Structures are given as structure tokens and as C-alpha cells.
Amino acid sequence: MNINNVVLRRMQLELKSPFQTSFGTQQEREFFIVEVHGDEHVGYGECVVNSRPLYNEETVKTAWHIVEDFLIPAIYDKGEIKHPDEVSEIFKPIRRNNMAKSSIEGAIWDLYAKENNIPLAKALDGTKTQIDVGVSIGIQESLNDLIDVVEGFVQEGYKRMKIKIKPGKDVYMLAGVRKKFPNIEIMADGNSAYTLQDIDIFKKLDELNLMMIEQPLAHDDIIDHAKLQPEISTPICLDESIHSLEDAKNAIELGSCKIINIKIGRVGGLTEAKKVHDYCAEKGIPVWCGGMLESGIGRAHNIAITSLTNFTLPGDTAGSSRYWHEDIISPEVVVNNGIITIPESPGIGYEPVESLMDKYTLERKEFLRNEVEI
Numbered sequence: 001m002n003i004n005n006v007v008l009r010r011m012q013l014e015l016k017s018p019f020q021t022s023f024g025t026q027q028e029r030e031f032f033i034v035e036v037h038g039d040e041h042v043g044y045g046e047c048v049v050n051s052r053p054l055y056n057e058e059t060v061k062t063a064w065h066i067v068e069d070f071l072i073p074a075i076y077d078k079g080e081i082k083h084p085d086e087v088s089e090i091f092k093p094i095r096r097n098n099m100a101k102s103s104i105e106g107a108i109w110d111l112y113a114k115e116n117n118i119p120l121a122k123a124l125d126g127t128k129t130q131i132d133v134g135v136s137i138g139i140q141e142s143l144n145d146l147i148d149v150v151e152g153f154v155q156e157g158y159k160r161m162k163i164k165i166k167p168g169k170d171v172y173m174l175a176g177v178r179k180k181f182p183n184i185e186i187m188a189d190g191n192s193a194y195t196l197q198d199i200d201i202f203k204k205l206d207e208l209n210l211m212m213i214e215q216p217l218a219h220d221d222i223i224d225h226a227k228l229q230p231e232i233s234t235p236i237c238l239d240e241s242i243h244s245l246e247d248a249k250n251a252i253e254l255g256s257c258k259i260i261n262i263k264i265g266r267v268g269g270l271t272e273a274k275k276v277h278d279y280c281a282e283k284g285i286p287v288w289c290g291g292m293l294e295s296g297i298g299r300a301h302n303i304a305i306t307s308l309t310n311f312t313l314p315g316d317t318a319g320s321s322r323y324w325h326e327d328i329i330s331p332e333v334v335v336n337n338g339i340i341t342i343p344e345s346p347g348i349g350y351e352p353v354e355s356l357m358d359k360y361t362l363e364r365k366e367f368l369r370n371e372v373e374i
């Protein structure tokens with residue numbers, strides 16, 4: 001692959017409705033897109049980072065800085081890249097900054113798949129043709145509001161409801177939803193808002209037949225999760241704690257979780273995500289693909305990785321219309337009865353629409369190969 005130019009676009013989309021988690025409420029989604037221009041094709045990646053360092057330590061500004069000042073020069077310095085698996089090796093000397101790394105690595109995977117005229121899912125060795133889809137529901141003001149939102153998504157056919165919780169908005173809300181919908185798949189996401197002192201809350205949640213409880217304890221913890229897991233029969237799923245294959249190995253070894261949420265950006269890219277997937281498959285740990293309120297471009301990468309066999313649980317890859325009045329890709333991501341059909345066209349399989357990309361771009365910068373200092 002010859003990479004001749006890299007273009008960064010800082011963009012902002014407005015969510016249809018505010019998204020509330022234990023760390024705040026979001027109405028706008030600021031992010032950036034990376035385009036890598038080859039000889040004939042353009043590969044697209046999304047930096048799924050947030051404006052504020054609340055989910056992880058990166059922000060749109062820090063990630064842009066890392067991509068501009070370190071990652072693009074490192075790619076140009078390498079010369080020709082034959083396979084996208086090389087990218088994580090090139091980035092290895094640079095510590096963490098996983099969402100920054102993942103944005104450019106994802107674009108290179110897309111370019112690779114396009115140059116080889118195969119879907120990204122196939123380039124990743126994915127074999128599924130359809131994937132099951134769940135939806136992530138932010139914290140609602142009241143139980144009635146939550147029941148209404150869940151009802152809407154049940155009607156749309158989503159395969160599982162992930163409900164965000166925080167202290168004061170947990171057992172009562174989930175018990176109410178369970179009572180109203182005795183037979184649907186429900187899970188909770190604590191986004192690190194609890195400690196082991198909250199064991200009584202977990203014991204009560206344990207009675208609600210939940211698929212799993214996601215990241216109940218600290219964002220950087222695997223020790224306390226390992227203490228909590230034997231106390232409840234509901235599987236714990238780790239999200240924030242897993243940044244690499246190494247983290248996944250340690251958590252599984254310690255018994256900190258029975259399920260892992262793989263977010264491509266959080267683990268630093270598709271190559272590492274595949275490694276985490278493969279290791280979990282070997283150990284009998286099911287995985288699913290988490291979302292970061294992506295635009296269609298990031299969503300397309302999530303859909304592609306979910307085609308791998310051990311993504312056995314529905315992911316957060318909801319349809320474009322769940323988030324946006326208009327997405328930036330064509331066609332938009334459509335969910336039918338809780339199922340997305342993996343696209344068969346080369347690369348990510350959804351075409352970014354130039355006019356919509358321009359409409360939502362706040363800042364655009366080009367980095368031509370022969371103009372970047374390496």
C-alpha cells in the first residue's frame with residue numbers, strides 16, 4: 001500500500017436525544033475522521049474519542065495531536081506497508097493513546113481491503129454474514145420514561161437492552177423494566193460508578209435475570225471485580241478495564257469477568273481487537289462489540305469485526321437512525337428485526353457521502369507524504 005496523503009476532519013454531529021451515563025450527559029458528538037489516500041482508493045477510520053476525558057484519558061484534542069505529530073510521521077517513516085497488522089508494530093514505541101492509534105490503523109485496514117477488493121469483514125477473517133444487534137440506553141429521568149424507551153426498541157426488534165445505571169438509578173429502574181418485560185434480554189452498564197461496598201445492590205440486581213453487568217467497579221480495576229464475580233451469578237463484563245490482549249489475559253486469569261466488551265478504539269485498533277477476540281475464544285469467554293456513539297464510519301468497522309465467530313452476544317452496533325437525523329454514509333446502517341447484514345462491497349462497505357462529510361466538518365487538515373517531517 002502506498003499512502004500518499006492523510007486527511008483529518010474534525011466533525012460534530014448532534015444526537016437525536018441526549019445520552020446520559022454515570023459520568024455525564026452528551027448531546028453533541030465531536031470526533032474526527034482519518035482518510036488515508038492510496039494510489040486508487042481512500043481508506044476511512046474514525047477516532048471514537050470524546051471531547052472530555054471522562055470515559056478514558058484521551059480527548060479529541062489530544063488524539064488529534066498524537067495522530068498529527070507522531071502517528072502520521074511514523075507511518076510515512078515506515079515507507080511501504082504491506083499488511084495492516086504492521087501498523088500496531090509501528091505504533092508500539094508510543095505508549096497508550098489507543099483511540100488515536102486505532103483511528104489511523106482502521107483507515108489503513110479499510111484501504112487494504114479496498115485495494116484487495118474484499119469486504120473489511122473478510123480481510124479480518126470474519127465469517128458471519130449477519131450479526132445480532134442490541135441497543136444501549138442512557139439513564140432516564142423516571143422509570144416510566146425508561147419503560148417507554150425500552151418499549152420502542154423492543155418494537156424495533158433489538159435483541160438486547162443495555163441499560164445504563166448509576167447509584168440511585170439502578171435496582172428500582174431495572175426491577176421495573178424486568179417486571180414489565182419478563183422475557184427480554186436485559187443487561188446493566190455501571191460505567192465504573194460503584195465499589196465493593198455496594199455489594200447489596202449487586203445482590204439485588206442478581207435477582208433480575210440480567211445477561212451481564214458491565215464494568216460495575218473502577219475503570220482501572222480487575223482485582224475488586226475478581227472479588228465481586230464469585231458473589232453473584234450474573235456474569236460481569238469488562239469494558240473500561242481492557243486496553244489490550246495483556247489486560248484481557250490478566251482479567252480472565254484472575255476471574256474478574258466472564259464476558260468481554262471489545263471496543264476497537266479502546267484496545268488500539270483492529271489487529272489488537274482480533275487478538276483479544278481469538279484469546280477469548282480459546283478460553284471460552286464470549287465477546288461482543290461495544291459502541292462509542294460512532295458515526296457510520298466507526299460503526300462500519302464495528303460491524304466488520306463483529307463478523308468474527310466469537311462475537312456471540314449482541315453488540316452496541318445499533319442502526320444510524322438510533323443516533324442521528326442523518327448519518328454521513330450511504331447507505332445508512334439499517335437494523336432489521338435486530339439483525340444487520342454484513343455488507344459485501346469492498347472495504348467498510350458503506351460510502352462516506354462527500355457533501356455530508358463537508359456539512360459536518362469543523363476543521364480539515366491534509367498531510368501530504370512529501371510535506372510531513374519525519
Ligand SMILES: O=C(O)CCC(=O)C1=CC=C[C@@H](O)[C@@H]1C(=O)O
Pocket residue numbers: 021055135136189191239290291292293294316317318
Ligand atoms: O454506541 C453506543 O450505542 C454505545 C454507547 C455506550 O454505551 C457508551 C458510549 C460511550 C461511552 C460509554 O458511556 C459507553 C459504554 O460504556 O459502553
Ligand SMILES: [Mg+2]
Pocket residue numbers: 189191214215239240290
Ligand atoms: Mg460500557
